[in-house]
Amino acid sequence: MLSKKTKYGIKALTYLASQSKQDPVQISEIARHENIPQKFLESILLTLRNTGFLGSKKGKGGGYYLLKDPGEIPMTTVIRVLEGPIAMVPCVSLNFYEKCDDCPDENKCTVHKLMLQVRDSVLEVYRNNTLADLISA
Amino acid sequence: MLSKKTKYGIKALTYLASQSKQDPVQISEIARHENIPQKFLESILLTLRNTGFLGSKKGKGGGYYLLKDPGEIPMTTVIRVLEGPIAMVPCVSLNFYEKCDDCPDENKCTVHKLMLQVRDSVLEVYRNNTLADLISA
DNA sequence: AATTAATCTATTAAAACTATAGGGTAAACA
DNA sequence: TGTTTACCCTATAGTTTTAATAGATTAATT
Numbered sequence: 294m295l296s297k298k299t300k301y302g303i304k305a306l307t308y309l310a311s312q313s314k315q316d317p318v319q320i321s322e323i324a325r326h327e328n329i330p331q332k333f334l335e336s337i338l339l340t341l342r343n344t345g346f347l348g349s350k351k352g353k354g355g356g357y358y359l360l361k362d363p364g365e366i367p368m369t370t371v372i373r374v375l376e377g378p379i380a381m382v383p384c385v386s387l388n389f390y391e392k393c394d395d396c397p398d399e400n401k402c403t404v405h406k407l408m409l410q411v412r413d414s415v416l417e418v419y420r421n422n423t424l425a426d427l428i429s430a
Numbered sequence: 431m432l433s434k435k436t437k438y439g440i441k442a443l444t445y446l447a448s449q450s451k452q453d454p455v456q457i458s459e460i461a462r463h464e465n466i467p468q469k470f471l472e473s474i475l476l477t478l479r480n481t482g483f484l485g486s487k488k489g490k491g492g493g494y495y496l497l498k499d500p501g502e503i504p505m506t507t508v509i510r511v512l513e514g515p516i517a518m519v520p521c522v523s524l525n526f527y528e529k530c531d532d533c534p535d536e537n538k539c540t541v542h543k544l545m546l547q548v549r550d551s552v553l554e555v556y557r558n559n560t561l562a563d564l565i566s567a
Numbered sequence: 568a569a570t571t572a573a574t575c576t577a578t579t580a581a582a583a584c585t586a587t588a589g590g591g592t593a594a595a596c597a
Numbered sequence: 598t599g600t601t602t603a604c605c606c607t608a609t610a611g612t613t614t615t616a617a618t619a620g621a622t623t624a625a626t627t
Contacts, residue, residue, distance in 0.1 A: 586611085
């Protein structure tokens with residue numbers, strides 16, 4: 294299951310990406326428009342800022358704004374920051390690899406074999422979708 | 431993340447599928463061979479029995495055995511029973527559909543749009559893999 | 568300089584889910 | 598009738614998720 298954190302994060306990013314002007318947008322506006330609990334959204338936007346997706350401006354007229362062109366943001370990077378590993382099992386993860394405690398030999402593990410295929414197919418979907426792709430009709 | 435329940439369940443099923451004879455196999459043997467906590471495995475095998483994948487026999491010489499040919503068991507059915515919905519969001523689930531609370535219009539939701547693609551690609555992987563495919567070298 | 572509108576930080580709490588353990592019951596077999 | 602094995606119910610420690618609360622900090626505007 295996708296966490297609400299990730300769901301809300303993607304919604305916020307696409308809302309920002311679909312703005313005509315790239316002026317800062319207030320948290321409250323995003324929260325209202327996308328039906329997201331404001332304080333929860335606040336912490337999500339913060340991690341998106343700390344990981345280089347968003348810039349922020351404090352004080353009157355402040356808010357959040359995208360730092361890059363939506364077409365330059367593949368969903369692989371978004372998902373990894375918000376949700377964590379894309380792989381369903383650590384032993385097939387590219388960025389978060391870990392060996393299984395059980396399982397003496399990965400190459401003979403049927404779960405490994407299956408989840409490798411799942412990882413590859415999901416990865417391809419995320420790679421083929423940028424923020425720009427998601428907001429285009 | 432794949433739950434251990436699902437991971438252990440798949441391992442148990444493939445262990446049973448790879449037996450040369452289709453005599454009943456004891457829980458303890460599966461647990462030992464696949465490094466699965468026995469009591470946990472017990473409950474997993476029970477749900478696999480109640481959902482029609484396994485048969486069981488009590489008493490001496492008892493144990494669990496596959497009811498169908500491994501080639502007739504696609505992973506879609508296994509995953510749905512052990513892990514639940516394949517979709518990452520209920521609003522794109524085929525068998526467990528639910529509308530989102532937020533989100534007035536699914537067709538305009540970027541998360542929906544992305545997760546539809548993920549569901550389809552994962553589904554294809556599971557459909558293309560039966561138990562028999564997993565145990566073949 | 569005062570005010571106000573924002574973002575930032577930290578704590579914590581409820582709820583749900585996960586992974587397991589314990590102990591007793593029932594059936595099959597020898 | 599005794600042994601072996603699956604079956605069933607209950608409890609629980611731990612983790613993760615999803616927030617809510619309260620306040621501190623920053624910066625533009627007046």
